[in-house]
Amino acid sequence: MKRKGLYFLIALALGGVGAVHAQDNTAAAAGSSATSAPAWPNGFDDRWYVAPTVGGFYNDSDRNTHSRQIFYGLSVGKFIAPNVSVELFVDRTKRDADSDVFGQGNKWSSNAYGVSARYFFGDANSWRPYLMGGVMGDYHHNPFDRSWAPAAQAGVGVSKSITDSTDFRVEAAYRYDWDDKTQPAKNGYGDWYLGFSLVAKLGSVPAPAAAPTPPPPAAPDCSKQFRNGVNLCDNKCPDLPEGTIVGPDGCPQKVVIDLKGVNFKFDRPKKGETNIEPALAAPSSDSMAILDQAVDTLKRYPQVKVMVAGYTDSVGKPAYNQGLSERRAQIVYNYLTSHGVDASRLEGPVGHGENDPIDSNKTDSGRARNRRTELQVQQ
Numbered sequence: 001m002k003r004k005g006l007y008f009l010i011a012l013a014l015g016g017v018g019a020v021h022a023q024d025n026t027a028a029a030a031g032s033s034a035t036s037a038p039a040w041p042n043g044f045d046d047r048w049y050v051a052p053t054v055g056g057f058y059n060d061s062d063r064n065t066h067s068r069q070i071f072y073g074l075s076v077g078k079f080i081a082p083n084v085s086v087e088l089f090v091d092r093t094k095r096d097a098d099s100d101v102f103g104q105g106n107k108w109s110s111n112a113y114g115v116s117a118r119y120f121f122g123d124a125n126s127w128r129p130y131l132m133g134g135v136m137g138d139y140h141h142n143p144f145d146r147s148w149a150p151a152a153q154a155g156v157g158v159s160k161s162i163t164d165s166t167d168f169r170v171e172a173a174y175r176y177d178w179d180d181k182t183q184p185a186k187n188g189y190g191d192w193y194l195g196f197s198l199v200a201k202l203g204s205v206p207a208p209a210a211a212p213t214p215p216p217p218a219a220p221d222c223s224k225q226f227r228n229g230v231n232l233c234d235n236k237c238p239d240l241p242e243g244t245i246v247g248p249d250g251c252p253q254k255v256v257i258d259l260k261g262v263n264f265k266f267d268r269p270k271k272g273e274t275n276i277e278p279a280l281a282a283p284s285s286d287s288m289a290i291l292d293q294a295v296d297t298l299k300r301y302p303q304v305k306v307m308v309a310g311y312t313d314s315v316g317k318p319a320y321n322q323g324l325s326e327r328r329a330q331i332v333y334n335y336l337t338s339h340g341v342d343a344s345r346l347e348g349p350v351g352h353g354e355n356d357p358i359d360s361n362k363t364d365s366g367r368a369r370n371r372r373t374e375l376q377v378q379q
Helices: 003-030 284-300 318-338 364-370
Strands: 049-058 068-081 084-096 107-120 128-141 146-163 166-177 189-201 305-310 346-351 373-378
Touching: 049 084, 068 189, 107 146, 128 166, 284 318, 305 318, 318 346, 318 373
Parallel strands: 305 346
Antiparallel strands: 049 068, 049 189, 068 084, 084 107, 107 128, 128 146, 146 166, 166 189, 305 373
């Protein structure tokens, strides 16, 4: 195998790893709430995978080469059982030959083509030690010979899942090469190697199996039973006292008497200002009409109590805005009581400063909406 061709295959495999990572991140963002296991058709992850590998060889001294060399390779495989995988692999080692045996500047390269099997222990999502065995053909290229020789290997390793589609593994193994042609006086070489691999699984992860739907409970006969005006068959909060303001499900409902449109001028009211109309944003007549509607609503529903709350935009210091929001709540509170709403039905007034904006503080119109008061119905 040409070195550039193997480089290309490894680069292509690493590109696939990146694509799988992107696929995993998208799937996680779309289904982060899923907690059940994927529904693999055979009960385990049997997708094909590619595994680019890089590592180091500790060469047999009888090779008459440098003792340590780098190797790189590529595997394609899949699991055939929950704990067993089978791979086809190719790898290349280029050794620096001893000059007193092979001549100055000569190399000894070996390309291995083979099949290997691994037996894993433990759960697929944890650290998994494994045993490995394999057979191959080695093609040797050196100044003395260009030929094939059989070889076999055995080793141990450990694998760990990084994502749903990517594993990392480290492997140490012994490889014996029955090469008797490169050096006629030698008949076989035993090398050790340590390899590091990224295992990129191809294809998508299946969706978790849907949990069986339990049978619906028998519906009680409560057609004539109500609490706060909601039928008990539909009431999710049946223990609330009568007279509680609730929503369609019978549970407490936070209601705001709508003062939308009652907005204040910038930095108004001033300290000591008691007349509300000059402090309102133009046209003030629209805001006054909304306030009068709120007075009418409170008079028609005497059981309703409200909290009078004021707010500001984010311009200015927080401490100043807190005081300004309190003045806004106070001037609306005074308007309600002066128009016949009993003070016992009003809580506050309270100011929330620039907290809880209802629009963006980055625009004039948004800041104008944030300069407001609310009448928050109390349960």
